[in-house]
Amino acid sequence: MTSENKAFVRLVDPIKDTAACLDVCKKTVGPALRTGTPNLISPYIWCLPYIRLCPEYCFVVDDGDGNAVGYVVCAPDNVTFAERFREEYIPILESLDPILKKPPMDPPADWGKELTLGVLQCLYSPEELLHPVCPRLIEEYPAHLHIDILPEFQRKGFGKELMEALWARLRKDDIPGVHLVMEAGNVNAQKFYLAIGYNRFGEVVDGGKSGEVGKEDNGNLWMVKKL
Ligand SMILES: CC(C)(COP(=O)(O)OP(=O)(O)OC[C@H]1O[C@@H](n2cnc3c(N)ncnc32)[C@H](O)[C@@H]1OP(=O)(O)O)[C@@H](O)C(=O)NCCC(=O)NCCS
Numbered sequence: 572m573t574s575e576n577k578a579f580v581r582l583v584d585p586i587k588d589t590a591a592c593l594d595v596c597k598k599t600v601g602p603a604l605r606t607g608t609p610n611l612i613s614p615y616i617w618c619l620p621y622i623r624l625c626p627e628y629c630f631v632v633d634d635g636d637g638n639a640v641g642y643v644v645c646a647p648d649n650v651t652f653a654e655r656f657r658e659e660y661i662p663i664l665e666s667l668d669p670i671l672k673k674p675p676m677d678p679p680a681d682w683g684k685e686l687t688l689g690v691l692q693c694l695y696s697p698e699e700l701l702h703p704v705c706p707r708l709i710e711e712y713p714a715h716l717h718i719d720i721l722p723e724f725q726r727k728g729f730g731k732e733l734m735e736a737l738w739a740r741l742r743k744d745d746i747p748g749v750h751l752v753m754e755a756g757n758v759n760a761q762k763f764y765l766a767i768g769y770n771r772f773g774e775v776v777d778g779g780k781s782g783e784v785g786k787e788d789n790g791n792l793w794m795v796k797k798l
Pocket residue numbers: 599600718719720721724725726727728729730731732752753754757759760762763764766767
C-alpha cells in the first residue's frame with residue numbers, strides 16, 4: 572500500500588505542518604502568483620495567519636507519513652480575525668521575512684503592473700476582510716476559508732472531507748455560515764464548491780459594474796454556505 576492510499580484528514584499541528592502548508596500554498600496559488608516575490612509572499616496572506624491565529628479551525632490532508640499535502644484554513648469570525656490580524660500578526664511579519672516589510676499603502680497598486688506591491692498592500696489590509704461594500708456577507712456568513720491540495724492528491728475526495736471536518740467544527744460553535752472569495756477563472760474550483768453545496772452570494776456587490784450577483788468588478792466571486 573502506498574502512503575497515498577493511507578492519506579487522511581486531521582487537525583493541523585502548527586509546529587509540524589506549517590512549513591508544508593506554506594509550500595502547498597505556493598504550489599497551488601493562482602497562475603499569476605506562481606513565480607517570483609509574489610509567490611513567496613502569498614502564503615503569508617492566504618495560509619499562515621490562520622494557522623497562527625486560529626489553528627483549531629484548520630485541517631490538513633496527511634499523506635500517511637505525517638506530511639501535510641493539502642489544507643483548509645479558516646477564520647470563524649471575520650471581525651475578530653481582522654482585529655487580531657492587525658494587532659497580533661502584522662507586528663511579527665518583518666521578523667518572519669524582510670520581504671514582508673510594509674509598503675507604501677497609497678496609491679493602491681495596479682495589480683497588472685505592480686504585482687509585488689499589490690500583494691504586499693493586500694497583506695497589510697486586513698480590513699478588506701470586512702467587505703465594507705456589502706456588510707450582509709459577514710453578518711450571514713461570518714467565517715471564511717481557503718482550501719488547497721497538491722495536484723497528486725486532488726479529485727480523491729479530500730477536498731470534501733476537509734470541508735466536512737471544518738463545517739462540523741464551525742457548527743459546534745453555532746457559526747451560522749461560511750464564505751470564500753475566489754477567482755472566477757478557476758473553473759475547476761467553482762465546480763467543486765457548487766458540487767459540495769456552496770452557492771454564489773445572492774446580492775449585487777459592486778454597484779452593478781460586473782452585471783452579476785456575488786461578483787466583484789475585479790472578477791472575484793463570493794461563494795457562501797449556510798451551516
Ligand atoms: C479545488 C480543490 C480544493 C478540490 O478538492 P478535491 O479534493 O480535488 O475535490 P474532491 O475530490 O473532494 O471533489 C468533490 C466533488 O467536487 C467536484 N469536483 C472537484 N473537482 C472538480 C473538477 N476539477 N471538475 C469537476 N468537478 C469537480 C466533483 O463533483 C467531486 O466529486 P466526484 O469526484 O465524486 O465527482 C482542489 O482540487 C485544489 O486544491 N485545487 C487547486 C487549488 C485551488 O484551486 N484551490 C481553491 C482556490 S479558490
